Amino acid sequence: MNINSHISSLLYRYQCVTVPGFGAFLTEIQSAQLNGSAVTFNPPRKVVSFNANIKNNDGLLANHIALAEKISYEEAVSNLTKEVAVWMQKLQNRETLSIENIGNIKLSSEMTWFFEPINNTNYLTSSFGLSNFISPTVKREELKKVVEELEEVAPIIFTPEKKRNYSYLKYAAAAVLFFGLAGTVGYKYYYDNQIEQQTLMVEKSVQDKVHDKIQEATFFIDTSIPAVNVAIEEDTKNYPYHIVAGVFSNEQNAKNAYTDLIKQGFKAELGPKSNNGMNPVYFQSFLEYNEAKLFLDNLRKTTNDQAWLLID
Template sequence: MTLAKYISDLLYRYECVIIPNFGGFVANKISAKVNHFTHTFYAPSKQLTFNSHLQNNDGLLANYIATTKNISFSEALLIIEKEVENWKFSLSKEDLEIENIGSFHLNLEGKLIFNPTTTVNYLTSSFGLSSYVSPAVKRIAYKENVKQLETIAPILPSKENKKKTPLFIKYAAAAAIIFALGTIGWKEYQKFEYNNLVAQSEQQQRKVEKTIQEATFVISNPLPTITLNVAKKTYNYHVIAGAFREPANAEKKLQQLLEKGYNATILGVNKWNLTQVSYESFNSKNQAINKLNTIKKTVSKDAWLLIKEY
């Protein structure tokens, strides 16, 4: 399984997936929309953007790879590092295409330019919905109708109609003016709608970046590789063995616990920039407390219980 597949799986569940030393993919939810020129209707979706400043490892992608492939956290990091090196090497020569994500190329200033895919909708609530085209409603040809009416019922000169313009001619003229004004107004509306969408996208991305700086990601129930509609356990209770400033120390602690037979996990970086390592994680509070009491009596009095709500 390539790195693109793991990223794609996570984008169905999270608003941001960071690839260490490369950048982060941010998914912003957008409402249903219609293209008035092609008469195409689109379902609600997630709009992918790329932020090259999000390069610090938050543990999300590495934990998912480690759990899915049943390997250590450090081995998962090596897989990511190798894939990123291949991406950067490809970009130095040609455009980079990431399956179901989008494509990259370098501009004249050497900056990454991202073009997201339009064939995949990462919004699970829109699963099964696709775009469709509705034929345009043809406008009435007012001039032709007026000519036909004049042929069928010609206007005879009289004192009254010499002074007054027939009503249907007034209506036809008014309709022509409204149509012309509507065309100009519609172009301005389209321009306003596009600018508004860009502003909303930038605002949502800033909000997601702020959330990323404060959040701690935990992956203990990876997605199935075939279908998304499978019930999964959520482990909210974690018996913490320690929190480390240096990621290398956290990895060392993890290996020690694994050698002792614990189902240990690196939970990622918390808001104090400390990497947390757990002895084990549970979906039952009673089981977690029982395990905590056992560890405090036999292993370490410094163990404590972390409760996370998802």
């Protein structure tokens, strides 16, 4: 199985895609830049890096493969394990591992990992349709030299004439420029807005599908736990970013896990039951993505390295 395309697809929507037992591909947003004497404009992009120390299975890649290939979660994990074994064998043989549209990985003489990204793909969806632009150099000095040579061959004689008033042309040109710029800005705003809406629709569709199947094989609890009555408060705000602690097939087990998180001091929540009867439990939910990402990073370092982010 070729997992390159699946990793590449996830990098458009997530900042971290982990290959279990191998490492994680991370993305960082880089702002637009001007480079070189020829004034090359580079649009904003996602810069891809690799961390060989992050190897835990967060379920993201396996569930994506299961949905895309229409196979079970267990089969997807098994296929991932086989592919990683092939990758590791190539690196041990000192061969360069080439991952299409992402980068090349190889081992140095000191047995350290070296990752060289391939920058031909921009994974930042907000920069869709933008490409590098090179502004040509204005050759004023060369044109001036050509004019001087022409003057030496055939001197230019100016004939005096009555000066005419063309001031009204300035106002006409200014009006044309103003309306032209206004039309351009309006069209660009409309185009950017359409692209953003389409991207959000795609992300929402993928999240709905993942929400139904994610972590079915990872977070089941078969042992029976004494029932605990939990009072659930209705939250009037719409928090789209959820830090998931677990997904349970048994509703009472989900309530027990919720109670345990509350005792630990978390602002835990019971998520809505999915279409296939799964009951998610959240450490906490957030309004802003940056807050959720910061909380998740700290949680993985200190308490639970299996927590993951779910976006409504």
